[in-house]
Amino acid sequence: MKERIVVIGAGVIGLTTALELSRRGYLISIVAKELPGDEARFYTSPYAGAFFYHLDSLASRGWLAQLQDIASYYEFLRVAQEPGSGVSERVAEVYVPRMSMKETGYDGPWFKDLVRNYEMIDPREYPVGAAGDDIVFAFRYTGFTINPVQYLHYLLYRCAQSGVNYVRRTVGSLEEARTLFLDGDDFVEADLVVNCAGIGGFDLNTTDRQNRLPVKGQTLLVENVARKLTIVEAMDAEHAAESLYVVPRAGYGTLLTGTYLYHDDSLDVDEELTERIKKRALRYAPELVESGYMRNPKRLVEVRQFVGIRPGREGGVNVSRDGWRIHNYGSAHSGYQNSYGLANRVARLVQEGTVRSRL
Numbered sequence: 272m273k274e275r276i277v278v279i280g281a282g283v284i285g286l287t288t289a290l291e292l293s294r295r296g297y298l299i300s301i302v303a304k305e306l307p308g309d310e311a312r313f314y315t316s317p318y319a320g321a322f323f324y325h326l327d328s329l330a331s332r333g334w335l336a337q338l339q340d341i342a343s344y345y346e347f348l349r350v351a352q353e354p355g356s357g358v359s360e361r362v363a364e365v366y367v368p369r370m371s372m373k374e375t376g377y378d379g380p381w382f383k384d385l386v387r388n389y390e391m392i393d394p395r396e397y398p399v400g401a402a403g404d405d406i407v408f409a410f411r412y413t414g415f416t417i418n419p420v421q422y423l424h425y426l427l428y429r430c431a432q433s434g435v436n437y438v439r440r441t442v443g444s445l446e447e448a449r450t451l452f453l454d455g456d457d458f459v460e461a462d463l464v465v466n467c468a469g470i471g472g473f474d475l476n477t478t479d480r481q482n483r484l485p486v487k488g489q490t491l492l493v494e495n496v497a498r499k500l501t502i503v504e505a506m507d508a509e510h511a512a513e514s515l516y517v518v519p520r521a522g523y524g525t526l527l528t529g530t531y532l533y534h535d536d537s538l539d540v541d542e543e544l545t546e547r548i549k550k551r552a553l554r555y556a557p558e559l560v561e562s563g564y565m566r567n568p569k570r571l572v573e574v575r576q577f578v579g580i581r582p583g584r585e586g587g588v589n590v591s592r593d594g595w596r597i598h599n600y601g602s603a604h605s606g607y608q609n610s611y612g613l614a615n616r617v618a619r620l621v622q623e624g625t626v627r628s629r630l
């Protein structure tokens with residue numbers, strides 16, 4: 272019989288891992304404190320941008336990270352064809368000001384030969400508002416944007432279709448989680464437990480606590496519609512930790528964001544930061560307030576501000592196995608971008624253990 276596996280967590284990492292394992296024939300129960308539709312300080316997935324992007328060049332990006340990301344890229348482009356998934360294919364444009372160009376001899380992002388329709392942007396096409404930012408590199412490609420709440424519901428639905436069940440429960444340890452495989456109306460012991468608890472993953476793997484690295488992000492959702500996904504690396508010397516992301520979403524509306532506050536897990540909103548984000552967005556995406564485009568209102572109409580805490584980890588994401596315990600947490604700012612790649616790695620860890628135990 273195939274292994275019974277408890278997956279802890281119903282963020283993008285837990286749901287994708289559960290889905291990919293069930294597609295391979297394993298029996299899966301998800302055990303999670305928060306489920307899609309919930310909001311909580313340490314339930315990060317609903318607060319993401321979310322899109323596919325990383326500025327590193329091929330030379331500076333590890334091959335494992337590349338494999339994870341590109342596996343996810345093509346899966347998301349496929350999912351984008353499914354109505355109601357919350358994923359939409361979009362043109363993505365990236366502008367890199369001189370102040371944020373860290374590499375010398377940079378000739379494009381690591382994915383330039385792997386994504387669809389990659390090309391450099393001619394300086395004559397730069398938005399008028401970019402003047403003064405000293406842009407040294409700009410490119411576009413076929414990307415996608417994700418409406419996270421819609422996509423999390425989609426994943427849960429796909430899991431249910433694939434035979435995955437789920438239980439709302441806070442667990443205090445991996446041992447406790449192991450007793451919570453739901454079999455009909457009863458709990459039985461699981462063969463394996465996968466820790467996909469995001470920032471909570473460190474509480475369940477206490478020997479790793481010193482690597483906990485929360486990274487705060489602040490976002491603003493507006494009703495106005497942007498034409499494309501626009502990414503501008505840091506352009507303001509006074510606020511060098513701030514970039515600009517203009518993220519048009521499925522169902523319209525646009526998310527404006529671009530902040531990384533390391534070792535910060537507070538939830539307060541910085542109103543001055545919100546004003547800076549709005550000003551930058553209007554420089555690069557003036558159509559947001561042009562009635563000629565999608566009948567946009569003449570000012571930004573705020574829906575809501577959000578704060579999300581990215582589950583970062585010193586040393587990068589932890590995907591590892593120790594007997595019946597498997598970990599998959601710490602994906603920081605790219606949990607969507609590498610979700611399918613990480614789930615594939617977990618599936619290999621499950622399989623390798625199974626093969627070894629049969630020898």
Ligand SMILES: Cc1cc2nc3c(=O)[nH]c(=O)nc-3n(C[C@H](O)[C@H](O)[C@H](O)COP(=O)(O)OP(=O)(O)OC[C@H]3O[C@@H](n4cnc5c(N)ncnc54)[C@H](O)[C@@H]3O)c2cc1C
Nearest residue numbers: 281282304305315316320322442469471488579606607608
């Ligand atoms: C502003 C912002 C923008 C972002 N933009 C992007 C982007 O563009 N692209 C991208 O790829 N990523 C982006 N991210 C990062 C992405 O959101 C995260 O990497 C991802 O959501 C992490 O998912 P997760 O499943 O690991 O954690 P979470 O979503 O936090 O889920 C954790 C799950 O574990 C459960 N849990 C925790 N502890 C316990 C316990 N003890 N018992 C039971 N259940 C437990 C929780 O209830 C929850 O269900 C962004 C994040 C932010 C904040």
